[in-house]
Amino acid sequence: EDQVTQSPEALRLQEGESSSLNCSYTVSGLRGLFWYRQDPGKGPEFLFTLYSAGEEKEKERLKATLTKKESFLHITAPKPEDSATYLCAVQAADSGYALNFGKGTSLLVTP
Amino acid sequence: DAGVTQSPTHLIKTRGQQVTLRCSPISGHKSVSWYQQVLGQGPQFIFQYYEKEERGRGNFPDRFSARQFPNYSSELNVNALLLGDSALYLCASKRTGESYEQYFGPGTRLTVT
Numbered sequence: 001e002d003q004v005t006q007s008p009e010a011l012r013l014q015e016g017e018s019s020s021l022n023c024s025y026t027v028s029g030l031r032g033l034f035w036y037r038q039d040p041g042k043g044p045e046f047l048f049t050l051y052s053a054g055e056e057k058e059k060e061r062l063k064a065t066l067t068k069k070e071s072f073l074h075i076t077a078p079k080p081e082d083s084a085t086y087l088c089a090v091q092a093a094d095s096g097y098a099l100n101f102g103k104g105t106s107l108l109v110t111p
Numbered sequence: 112d113a114g115v116t117q118s119p120t121h122l123i124k125t126r127g128q129q130v131t132l133r134c135s136p137i138s139g140h141k142s143v144s145w146y147q148q149v150l151g152q153g154p155q156f157i158f159q160y161y162e163k164e165e166r167g168r169g170n171f172p173d174r175f176s177a178r179q180f181p182n183y184s185s186e187l188n189v190n191a192l193l194l195g196d197s198a199l200y201l202c203a204s205k206r207t208g209e210s211y212e213q214y215f216g217p218g219t220r221l222t223v224t
Contacts, residue, residue, distance in 0.1 A: 042218070044201070087153055091211060096159055097159055097167065097205060098156040098169065099146075099154070101155070103151070103153050104153055
């Protein structure tokens with residue numbers, strides 16, 4: 001059975017303090033791994049798709065990387081506006097287009 | 112371009128009632144998926160529709176049903192509501208072809224009392 005585990009559950013950072021969020025996964029045939037950002041009471045906002053081990057994608061202060069067992073979302077010099085829940089999801093090659101999400105990491109960045 | 116839209120924004124229903132939620136995909140997107148997100152959890156896949164046909168179904172009871180219309184908009188119906196159906200219901204649309212990204216709407220917050 002496909003599984004996605006995100007850690008830590010919650011993370012508190014000071015503004016400018018870089019860190020990484022982890023997404024461990026088991027899936028029978030990975031089609032893609034997706035990162036989303038979700039603000040309270042809103043729908044998830046698409047950030048990145050990673051397709052194969054070794055791939056990296058960057059957007060502003062965020063950088064996502066992928067290995068065969070896990071993905072990391074690196075946040076460099078975060079700002080308070082980066083506070084949100086970050087969700088990781090995998091899509092298996094035999095799942096149609098269903099996304100299997102982890103529970104997310106709740107990030108709080110304080111000034 | 113407008114993103115995925117959903118209506119209503121909020122809804123309060125009583126146990127045993129039925130509810131219909133609506134979704135309009137991004138213009139040009141032909142695939143729509145529905146997800147349920149309970150507080151503190153990640154979204155869970157309910158259905159996927161493409162070209163008006165069901166292409167995938169998650170582990171949800173038959174009380175949940177959906178359909179897609181010729182203009183690619185979609186409805187999610189839930190019958191015989193239970194307290195546990197209280198959640199944020201999300202709709203996502205996807206471009207056809209080799210792109211696999213799904214773009215989510217703002218969701219409908221359903222409260223069952």
